[in-house]
Structures are given as C-alpha cells and as structure tokens.
Amino acid sequence: MDDTKDANELVQVLTNNNSCLSVFSKASSGASTKKSIAYFDKNGTNFPFSNGVVLSTWESQNSKGPYNPSFSGTVSSWGGDSNMDAILGVNSSNATTLEFEFESKTNFLSFNYIFASNEYIRDYPCNYSDGLAILIQDVTSNGNYINIATLPDGTPVSSRNIRPRINLSDPSLTKCDAKNEIYFEKFNTDLTTPSPINYAGQTKVLNAQSKLEIGHRYRIKFVIAEGPSRSQFSALFIEAGSFASKLDLGKNRLAATKNAVCNGETITVFTGITGVHKWSKTDSGTTTQLTETSNVLAINQPGTYKVEVINSGCTFTGEIKIEYAAGMNLKDVELAKCDVNGTGTAVFDLTAFQNVIVNNDKETSISGYYTDADLMFEITDPKAFEKTNLGNQVVYVKGINPKFTCFETATITLKTLPSSQNTASEPNPIIKEFTGGKNSIELITSGISSNLEFSIDGINYQENSIFTDVPKGKYFAYIRNTSNCEFISFPFTILDYPTFFTPNGDGINDEWKISDMDKFPKSVVYIFDRYGKLLKQMNASSVGWNGTLNGLPLPADDYWFRLILNDNQIVNGHFSLKR
Numbered sequence: 001m002d003d004t005k006d007a008n009e010l011v012q013v014l015t016n017n018n019s020c021l022s023v024f025s026k027a028s029s030g031a032s033t034k035k036s037i038a039y040f041d042k043n044g045t046n047f048p049f050s051n052g053v054v055l056s057t058w059e060s061q062n063s064k065g066p067y068n069p070s071f072s073g074t075v076s077s078w079g080g081d082s083n084m085d086a087i088l089g090v091n092s093s094n095a096t097t098l099e100f101e102f103e104s105k106t107n108f109l110s111f112n113y114i115f116a117s118n119e120y121i122r123d124y125p126c127n128y129s130d131g132l133a134i135l136i137q138d139v140t141s142n143g144n145y146i147n148i149a150t151l152p153d154g155t156p157v158s159s160r161n162i163r164p165r166i167n168l169s170d171p172s173l174t175k176c177d178a179k180n181e182i183y184f185e186k187f188n189t190d191l192t193t194p195s196p197i198n199y200a201g202q203t204k205v206l207n208a209q210s211k212l213e214i215g216h217r218y219r220i221k222f223v224i225a226e227g228p229s230r231s232q233f234s235a236l237f238i239e240a241g242s243f244a245s246k247l248d249l250g251k252n253r254l255a256a257t258k259n260a261v262c263n264g265e266t267i268t269v270f271t272g273i274t275g276v277h278k279w280s281k282t283d284s285g286t287t288t289q290l291t292e293t294s295n296v297l298a299i300n301q302p303g304t305y306k307v308e309v310i311n312s313g314c315t316f317t318g319e320i321k322i323e324y325a326a327g328m329n330l331k332d333v334e335l336a337k338c339d340v341n342g343t344g345t346a347v348f349d350l351t352a353f354q355n356v357i358v359n360n361d362k363e364t365s366i367s368g369y370y371t372d373a374d375l376m377f378e379i380t381d382p383k384a385f386e387k388t389n390l391g392n393q394v395v396y397v398k399g400i401n402p403k404f405t406c407f408e409t410a411t412i413t414l415k416t417l418p419s420s421q422n423t424a425s426e427p428n429p430i431i432k433e434f435t436g437g438k439n440s441i442e443l444i445t446s447g448i449s450s451n452l453e454f455s456i457d458g459i460n461y462q463e464n465s466i467f468t469d470v471p472k473g474k475y476f477a478y479i480r481n482t483s484n485c486e487f488i489s490f491p492f493t494i495l496d497y498p499t500f501f502t503p504n505g506d507g508i509n510d511e512w513k514i515s516d517m518d519k520f521p522k523s524v525v526y527i528f529d530r531y532g533k534l535l536k537q538m539n540a541s542s543v544g545w546n547g548t549l550n551g552l553p554l555p556a557d558d559y560w561f562r563l564i565l566n567d568n569q570i571v572n573g574h575f576s577l578k579r
Contacts, residue, residue: 003038003060010053011100013039014111016241020314022103024217030096031076034059037096040237045196048114048205049239056235057094057130057226063235066194069121075233081223083135087147088156090131092225094233099221101139106316107272108248109136109218110209113149117234119159120187120201126166126176129158130234131225134208140216148208151180152257159234162203199235211248214273247271247307247318254323262406263327266300269320275311282306328364330399330410331357337387338485339416340458344390346416350382350397357397357410364401371395375409387414417485424488439470439494443477451483458489472496472515492569493520497561500576503547511544512575520565528560535559547577555579 005013007028015021030036038060041051045065056063058075080092115132119125133156134149149157165178185204188195212218224236249269253261261267271277272295279290283303290297299305302324309316333353337346350369358364368375369382373396379385387393393414400407443454443465453461455478456470472494480487493516501512517523517540527536527545535554536545547554556579563571 001038001040001054001060001064003035005039007098007100010037010039010098013051013053013240014238014243015102016244018244020105020316021244024101024103026098026100028096028098030055031059031078031094033076034061036060036094037098038063042196047196049112049237052240052242053098053238054235055096055098055222055224055238056233057096057224058233062233063116063198065188065196065198067188067191067198067200069189069191069200071198080225083145083221084131084133084223084225087133087135087145088131090225090227092131092227095223095225097221097223099219101217101219103215103217104212105214105273105311105314106247107212107214108209108246108318109212109243110207110246111242111244112205112207112239114185114202114205114237115149115157115159115162115234116197116199116202116237117159118200118232119234120163120199121189121232123166123168123173123175124232125159125163126174127160128227129160130227130232131223132157132234132236133221133223135221135223136210137219137221138213138216139219140213145221146210148210149206150208151183151206155180157203157206159201197235197237200232205239247273247309247316249305249307249318249320252321254321255325258405260323260325260405261299261302262404263325263408265324265406266298267322268296268298269305271295271307271309271316271318273309273311273316275309275316278308280306325404325406328361328399328401328404328408329359330364330397330408331359332411332413333357334413334415336415336417336482338419338480338482338487340419342418344416345386345388346414347384347386348414350379350385350395350412353412357412358399361401363403364399366397367400367407368398369395369412370398373409385414387416390416419480419485419487422486422488438468439472440466440468441470441492441494442466443479445479451481453480453482454478455480470494493565495563495565495571497573498575500578501547502578503553504579511546512577513538513542513544514561514563517542523563523565525561525563528562529554530558530560553579 007026011023011026015023028037036059037055040054054060054063062073078094081095081097084092117130119129132149133147135145136148137143137145155161162180162183163178164181164184166176183204185202187201189200222236224234253259277293277295279292279297281288281290281303299322302322304321306319333356335348354366369379371377371379375396375398395412397410397412398407453463454465455461456467456475458478474493476489476491478487478489495514495516497514498512501509503510514525521540523540525538526534528534535549556577558574558576560574
C-alpha cells in the first residue's frame with residue numbers, strides 16, 4: 001500500500017498513460033495526515049486486481065489485510081462531500097475523492113472496481129451503508145453529475161443494496177432478505193483463511209461504464225464516504241489500467257438477461273469511428289478472425305465478438321457477447337378443402353391445428369394469424385377464414401413463448417381440391433328420432449373411413465354423420481371423402497306426424513296419421529301399445545287411427561309406431577292419446 005503518490009500519479013495508474021485519452025486538472029482529497037487514498041498491489045495474494053487505486057473512509061494503511069475484527073488503531077475524522085450528499089441523499093463524513101477531466105476519442109468509457117466494507121457484519125447491511133459514487137459530468141455541454149456506480153438496473157452500489165440474506169440467531173438483531181446477492185463475492189470473516197484486505201466483506205468485480213460524445217470534455221469524480229453512523233469503514237478498489245477509452249458495441253444479448261437475439265435473426269453492431277478494423281469471433285473456446293474490415297459487422301451466429309481499431313495512432317477495443325434464443329420449432333401445416341363450385345373458394349378454421357403447429361408445447365401459444373409475412377394484416381376471424389382464389393394461399397401464424405423474448409412464425413398453406421361425384425349407391429339414412437319437426441337422422445355408409453364429411457344441403461358439411469332438428473321435407477344426402485373430394489349423393493324424405501291426438505268427436509285431431517304417406521305407396525305403419533301388442537296396421541291410403549281396438553276406445557296413454565318406407569327405410573317413434 002503506497003500512500004505517497006499524488007493525484008497525477010494515481011490518475012496515470014488508472015489510465016495506464018493511455019495516449020488516446022487526454023487527461024487534465026487532476027485532484028484528490030481525504031485524510032490530511034495519513035492519507036486515505038493510495039496505490040495498491042496484490043503482492044502475491046488472491047485479490048482480483050493485480051494493482052490499482054484504493055479510496056477508503058479511514059487511513060489507507062488500514063486497508064491492508066488480513067481482516068482484523070479487533071482493529072484498535074486510531075482513525076482520523078474529516079469532512080464529507082457535497083456532491084455525494086446531494087445525489088445519494090446522505091449526510092456524509094470522511095469522504096475521500098479522486099477527480100480529473102479527460103477527453104476521449106471513442107464513445108464509451110469502462111473500468112472495473114470492487115466495493116469492500118466492514119459493514120458486512122452483524123445486521124448492518126439491513127440498516128445502513130456508507131456512501132459510494134462514481135460521478136461523471138459532461139463539461140462541454142455543462143451537464144449534471146451522473147452516478148455510474150450502479151447495478152445494471154440503476155440501483156446504487158452499497159452494502160444495503162448488495163447483500164446476502166441476514167438471519168442471525170441473536171433475537172435483538174434485524175433480519176432481512178438477500179438483495180442483489182449475485183453481485184456479492186464473499187465474507188472475509190473466516191480468520192482461518194486470511195483475507196488480502198482488512199474488510200469484512202466485498203462485492204464481486206463490478207463494471208462502471210458510460211457513453212461519451214467524441215470530442216467532449218468530461219469530469220469524473222470517484223468518492224467514498226462514511227454514512228450517518230460512522231461506525232464501520234469502507235473502501236473503493238479501482239483496477240489499474242481499466243480506466244480506458246473503449247468502443248461501445250451495445251449491450252450483451254444474453255438469455256440470462258432475456259434479451260438474446262431471436263432465432264434466425266441477423267443484427268448489426270457499429271463502432272462509431274473510422275480506422276482499420278479487425279474483427280474476431282470466439283465461440284466454444286475457438287477464436288476466428290473475420291474478413292470484415294469496416295466499422296459495421298452483421299452477426300447471425302452466437303459468440304463473443306471483438307474488434308480492434310487503429311485510429312490516428314491509437315488502438316481501441318470493443319466486445320459484445322451474443323446468444324441466440326432457442327427456437328420454438330413451430331411446424332408448418334397444410335389444410336385442404338373440397339372446391340364445391342369450382343371457384344377455389346372455401347372457408348377454413350385456421351385454429352383447428354394449433355397443437356400441431358406448436359408441437360404440443362403447452363407453454364407455446366398462438367397470438368395471431370396474418371395474411372402477410374410481415375404480420376401487418378391480422379385475420380379477424382381465424383375460425384372462419386375464406387380462401388378466395390383458385391391457387392394455394394399461404395397465411396402466417398405468430399407463436400409466442402414466455403421462456404423467450406422472441407416470437408416465431410409458421411405457415412398454413414390452404415388448398416382447394418376439385419369435387420367429383422361417385423355414382424355408387426349407399427344405404428338410406430337412419431332416422432334416429434321421429435319427433436314431429438325435430439327429427440334426428442344419421443347418414444350411414446357401407447364402409448368405414450376417417451376422412452368423411454356429411455351434408456344434407458350440399459353446402460354445409462360436418463364431420464358428424466348425425467343431423468338434429470331436421471324438419472319434414474325432401475333432402476339430398478351428401479357424403480364426401482375429404483382426402484380426394486369424391487362424393488356420393490342420394491335423396492331421402494322426412495315425414496311428419498302429430499305428437500298427440502284427441503279422438504273425442506269434435507272434428508279436431510280425432511285421428512292420428514303420418515302426413516304425406518300417400519306419396520309413398522309401399523309404406524306401412526304399425527301401432528303398438530306400451531307392451532308391444534299390435535293395435536293397428538295402416539298403409540299409404542289409410543285415413544288414420546281413431547284410437548279404438550275392435551270398435552272399443554283405448555285409454556289415454558303413450559303409443560308406439562314403426563314406419564316402413566319403400567321396404568327399406570324404417571322409422572320408430574311414439575305419440576300420446578289424450579281424452
């Protein structure tokens with residue numbers, strides 16, 4: 001630990017005398033006798049930085065390890081820092097600062113640092129923290145100070161904001177959950193493993209960065225100070241040489257941060273400066289030199305991309321990590337329907353094969369159907385989309401999955417096939433229920449096929465062979481094979497009958513008969529009581545049944561009938577006799 005170096009020498013340590021970085025007006029402040037700012041060297045320890053600059057809230061020499069929980073040395077007192085107080089809202093003391101102005105030839109500034117503190121004991125991280133700020137100001141545009149000693153979400157770095165779970169057994173101590181624990185490195189309180197620094201705990205290596213305007217002058221100020229408690233001490237370790245002008249290629253695109261590049265997408269990165277560019281890509285430990293030499297690189301594969309640019313005698317570097325989101329493996333499908341009228345038109349339910357499109361992945365869902373590949377024109381009713389031309393039509397499906405930040409598209413190809421009639425004969429339909437205007441019929445076939453659809457008007461087809469609530473009338477049955485659009489058609493008739501009659505001699509509903517039987521000369525109807533006893537047989541010319549047997553009136557009750565049409569169409573039903 002060397003506390004004899006002045007501000008100029010310490011700035012040279014941080015910038016590594018970078019000739020591409022112009023530095024002006026350096027200054028430092030802190031303890032007045034034994035200094036609180038110094039140059040450090042890891043000196044054979046396992047500290048993450050080989051060397052650098054340390055700013056502390058006590059004398060620098062006290063920062064040397066190992067950690068001493070019983071430290072009893074003298075600690076000076078001095079003033080705070082107004083900039084830190086204003087930005088972090090604290091009333092600080094024992095502030096140590098290092099500041100200077102600089103001008104960079106690139107658009108990006110980046111350096112590494114570690115926050116260490118004796119506040120990482122007891123329940124102190126639950127309650128308070130010393131102040132840390134790295135302030136940058138655009139002097140050229142007279143901008144305000146901005147604190148860049150923050151986590152990626154903008155949270156200021158402190159022992160309260162970076163901590164493991166505090167759950168000590170002492171009931172008098174505060175307990176609190178972990179906060180941003182992924183940025184906490186370790187405790188140094190295990191005295192069997194001596195620590196290189198005299199602080200109870202420390203963060204992982206953190207990175208501060210800022211975008212810059214090329215040609216602007218900036219002021220940067222490193223400051224650490226005691227908070228209101230002034231009971232424990234903290235330090236800011238800055239890596240030597242890491243304060244350098246770098247190239248901003250954009251944020252890393254990672255799956256962990258949910259901004260990975262979408263599957264199949266190409267992105268471009270731009271250095272923002274001119275000069276000789278050397279690009280490389282590292283993937284799975286293998287580094288490949290790329291042929292691109294301009295300041296723009298198109299990327300369509302994962303990897304760590306680096307660039308080295310020589311400009312006006314200065315060498316600048318940039319790096320970006322690219323990961324690609326895993327694909328959803330959506331499947332393209334084809335839907336075919338029969339072209340009844342030869343115009344190529346047909347109505348499709350685009351949602352019928354969602355599970356096939358998403359590969360039966362329950363987490364993947366369909367968010368929309370579109371008529372164009374750019375997904376600009378959404379189909380408002382995908383359950384009844386009409387294809388309107390003779391050729392094939394392609395529609396587009398947008399799939400989403402909460403595991404990815406991307407969406408993917410699949411296609412549905414709509415086809416219409418010409419219809420042709422087969423003259424083969426089929427059995428007459430079975431009338432399942434004969435209930436006076438609400439008849440149910442089933443169209444039956446001589447064979448078994450999973451590709452059939454059925455209609456009783458030649459326009460509206462369904463997969464179910466049963467039709468309900470069919471009024472009386474003459475119909476044509478259509479049975480169509482959807483695989484080749486070949487169909488058969490045959491006529492059938494639905495008759496009607498009264499569901500009750502009242503044979504009381506008033507001339508209204510005195511007789512029960514099936515209407516329009518006279519149009520079927522060979523038809524026969526049999527009437528039975530509830531025990532199956534035959535009561536009456538009528539043919540097409542019969543006038544009806546008056547509710548008697550052998551001239552005697554039968555009681556009010558339900559009666560059953562069997563109708564045989566043309567020797568092969570059988571209908572069963574029942575009706576009521578009311579008196």
